[in-house]
Amino acid sequence: MSTEEKRNNEMENEDQQQPTISRRYFLAGAACLSAATVVSLSPLLNAEEVPSTDEFIQKHYKQLSDEDKKEIFAKLEAGIDKQYGVAATISDTQPIEGVEFAYVLNLGRCIGCRKCVYACMNENNQSRSPQKQYIRVLKMKQGTVNLETSNHDYPEKEASSEDFFYMPVACQQCREPKCIEVCPVKATWKEKDGIVVVDYNWCIGCRYCEAACPYHARRFNFAKPQISAQELNPDMGYLSNRPRYMGVMEKCTFCLHKTRRGEYPACMEVCPTGSRKFGNLRDPESEVRKIIEQERVFVLKQEAGTLPKFYYTFAK
Amino acid sequence: MNKDSSGIISDLAKTILIGNRTYALWMFALIAISLIGLNAFSRQLAHGLYTTGMGDEISWGLYISNFAFLVGMAAAAVMMVIPAYIFKDEEIHKVVIFTELWAIAALIMCLLFITADMGRPDRLWHMLPVIGVFNWPMSMLTWDALVLNGYLFLNLYVCGYVLYKKYKGQKLVTRHYVPIVFLAIAWAPLIHTITAFLFQGLAARPFWHSGLIAPRFLASAFAAGPAFIILVFKLMEYFKCCTIHKDVIAKIRIIVTVSLLINLLLFGSELFTELYSGSEHSIHLSFLLGFHGKSVLAPWIWSAVALNIIAAAILLLPARENPRLLNVACVMIVVGIWVEKGLGFVISGFIPTPLGDFVQYQPTFNELTVCFGILAFGLLIYTALLKIAVPIINGQLCHRKNSN
């Protein structure tokens, strides 16, 4: 390239003449470049989700005042009504003082029917296609708790087999959640009652938390979430099951819009065998507390140092 | 002053815009590929990351792979800067600016790859300190953002200062830029170390959770980066841009050789630890190597290992004196380390998932196009920077002459 340059410069020295570019060609080239650039951006015309100005400048959840929230919730409700024709209510239930949620799952009882998986979907408005499920039920072989030999795809007819045991895994609501440490923008954090939540309006979609989770508990909306109006659950929480955006992370929140009102989470209510137990860890009379004190419980991947509040037991 | 700066701009614009036929074709091709990449990226913006081969199981793919590789390429510039400024190697000092420019181009590619990987690039402002929420010092990603942008700034300053002064025909004032150069020398290993920490701090992924990752990253970067620089210098000689002293190539070759050997040693050490112990955590590596049934990545990683070993053999044998063979070895190293770091390291950390699910990674055409677009754009920037820097360093382009 610079051979030319040298020659040019030599020429310059000799002829006092500079290499030039004609104005005509320069402008024509610039026109071509801009035309091609503009046309190359044409797929943006069909963008599936374009944030509104308000959404674009919306602050972090923790920086929102009560008036801001009111306004935002009203806009979201109106948007849901417009998109789905469903009159939804978005609540922002706050943690209850003195409550810390915990979960116990009795592997000795679980029959692997996967009803919890679908009750969760029914409650939490996850995308149906591509399918997002918070709970994964692993069919485990005898004599091992090796996750690598577990079967995630066993068909319905292989549920409740006595030769295997079944291990549902969802977010473990860790005391030391690695996912919130790694988030560059604090879009995910642990609430006072121990639930790890995501601000769907703040997440930048870097998926670092998904890489940092030892339980594969987080789900990312690679595509625009799809759910039909009939299946939309109108009882929504701002930090839990309101419709999600494309390109943001989501996860199990122990159905906080339900549980903070004193109800049971959907997965627990639907369990036909009573394998699941949910309650307030700080209440010595709660079921979970009694199980943890009386039975031999364990947590998944203790070596990861995440201190989960989701306990497993092999009780009768 | 105004007249002055407009003079510079027209000089620079002319230098970039005017070249011979090969240059014009090369630039045209790079612009065309960049635009096709931009087109693919806007498709990704419109329809989400579903247009890529990533999923919940393999949540980082080619973008982060390329990012990890290119951070190394950027950091590797320091391997020229150290001999030039610390050991006062005259010959290397003459050409060191070209490697610093490469660091700039590589960093721009890194930032573009990160942007391409975001689910919501429109919300990147959330990461700005003060205006947004910056989770520093907890999140390694914020550290990475700081060091990458800092390194970019340092290199822009040094290159900008040196080129501006030379263009103006003024003397370089040591205290105006050498301290920054030394800061950049300390900073360069930092960017790659922190990029390694990004991965190795995650206990959830046993494959990444090893203290050897940062040294391995550095060793592989100091092999691949200077190998690429050798190729660039040879190309510059071929196009008669400037003359590169024979010693320079020989010295870089030694750097490449030593780094490559250290990299192979560290890789071998990792291989032994994982495979000999046979613990559950070795599943990632043994699956990657194809010991557990069909692994899409196995042929890639085996060829990467082969490329690295053959390149090391060439560099150790007297054959290294053959310039053609040296070129071949350098290409092998760049490709081999790209595969080892990108496909072999980043992606296989996700196979199997923490719940033992085996999903393979297959990038989509759109995703590949975005990658090629970004790489082409980086090369475009590097070529343009060289197009300006070469005549300035050679003393053909200077203020005095043009302002007449």
Added chain:
Amino acid sequence: MGKNKKKSHFNQGEFWKKIILPGTGILILIFFLWGDNKPEIPEAAPLNAEWYTPETARGEILVNTVMPGNCFICHSVQIPDPELIRPQFAHPTVKLDHGVNDRCYNCHHIYNRDSLAGDGETTIPFATPEKLCARCHGIIVRDWLAGTHGLRQGRWMIKAGEEPVNFTCTECHDPHSPKFKYKIAAPAPTWPDKTLRKVRHPNDDPKSAYLTESIQERF
């Protein structure tokens, strides 16, 4: 293309005509042909209500349901046999599969068929089966009373004056065959077609994990 209008030794006009103009045209053509190219995402089938409706594991399995009506109509004429194992006559559907507890009159009161058998001659009404179960499964009934065994619905935070939604033993377990035989199960998760995923063999040997030595064979 901004960069390629340079004139030095080659003809700018020629380069413009031969490369830039057709190149730009081809590029724009590529963008048009490639177009929007939205990835195809299939519509999802609606969720089957069976998959998420709460019910106990006993569900609606009627095979072993207890016959309604007054037991004395038949049992007043029959002389009870304390060793009786297999239910007879009117109870052909009842299959007793309760482990070592294989005598009808271990649980049913031998003379009072409207009640269950308590200690000695006492009776336990059908409404409180847990008292009968407690005779053998004391620890589990203790857990059940503590709320740590069995299914709960409703609220974890009981309001004043509210009763927890609880279920007795026989609402989940069939007393004649207490192991769960729940048949409703929901399907496995699905992945997009583009995902290259290894589906495990559905009939893999349950014991293979500790029967095989080599790590390779596990996969």
